[in-house]
Amino acid sequence: MQLFIGNKNYSSWSLRAWYLMSKFNIEFAEQQLVLDTPEFYSELQKRFTVAKVPALIDGELQIWDSLAICEYINDAYLSNAAWPKAVALRAQARSISAEMHSGFMALRNEMPMNIRATRHLELSDAAKKDLARIDEIFSTQQTLYPNSWLFGEFSIADAMYAPVVLRLKTYQLNLSPLAQQYCDTVMACSVLQRWIIESRTETDIVQADEAGVDVI
Numbered sequence: 001m002q003l004f005i006g007n008k009n010y011s012s013w014s015l016r017a018w019y020l021m022s023k024f025n026i027e028f029a030e031q032q033l034v035l036d037t038p039e040f041y042s043e044l045q046k047r048f049t050v051a052k053v054p055a056l057i058d059g060e061l062q063i064w065d066s067l068a069i070c071e072y073i074n075d076a077y078l079s080n081a082a083w084p085k086a087v088a089l090r091a092q093a094r095s096i097s098a099e100m101h102s103g104f105m106a107l108r109n110e111m112p113m114n115i116r117a118t119r120h121l122e123l124s125d126a127a128k129k130d131l132a133r134i135d136e137i138f139s140t141q142q143t144l145y146p147n148s149w150l151f152g153e154f155s156i157a158d159a160m161y162a163p164v165v166l167r168l169k170t171y172q173l174n175l176s177p178l179a180q181q182y183c184d185t186v187m188a189c190s191v192l193q194r195w196i197i198e199s200r201t202e203t204d205i206v207q208a209d210e211a212g213v214d215v216i
């Protein structure tokens with residue numbers, strides 16, 4: 001199985017699929033392409049209908065979307081272990097995951113993932129509203145599962161929200177203490193730390209993802 005990803009520093013969608021697969025010890029060959037380069041598009045166009053990362057090849061099958069990759073891994077390799085067991089909780093975890101996949105536009109536009117940077121940003125009201133919703137999700141789930149993953153056990157929902165935790169760190173934004181407790185759980189994860197360490201060795205710059213002012 002081959003997982004195509006972009007720059008670890010910037011590619012938040014790549015992180016979601018990589019994190020899910022790595023956390024569940026799925027064996028895969030990591031194929032990294034540098035965003036915004038001709039090779040990025042030519043290598044992906046050779047293999048996939050859509051030239052975006054993450055993208056997965058498993059035998060004859062190509063899958064080109066982060067959530068679809070997570071769902072495929074859950075179905076094909078994990079006997080559903082990547083979602084909570086109870087039907088009601090699974091529906092909630094899916095709702096939260098879909099909410100990230102299709103929403104939080106202001107937050108995603110204004111606060112690009114840029115792991116190695118420490119920045120200050122002025123946020124729009126729309127981004128502040130997105131952050132308030134993130135706070136609500138994290139703190140509600142922490143009330144139910146203190147010092148743990150969103151649904152107790154690690155699930156696709158945690159993979160979907162990992163980039164936002166990293167963005168909060170880059171832009172030095174604090175959530176409420178309960179929500180912060182979830183961020184601390186995520187940051188303590190050794191698998192995520194592997195991605196972070198590797199992201200810090202990268203030197204390519206994607207100008208469009210450089211936002212805010214350096215904090216010295």
Ligand SMILES: N[C@@H](CCC(=O)N[C@@H](CS)C(=O)NCC(=O)O)C(=O)O
Binds near residue numbers: 010054064
């Ligand atoms: N909805 C897609 C979004 C994937 C996406 O936009 N990936 C970015 C990198 S993080 C990309 O490939 N950008 C290249 C481009 O759009 O040309 C997913 O969830 O996988």
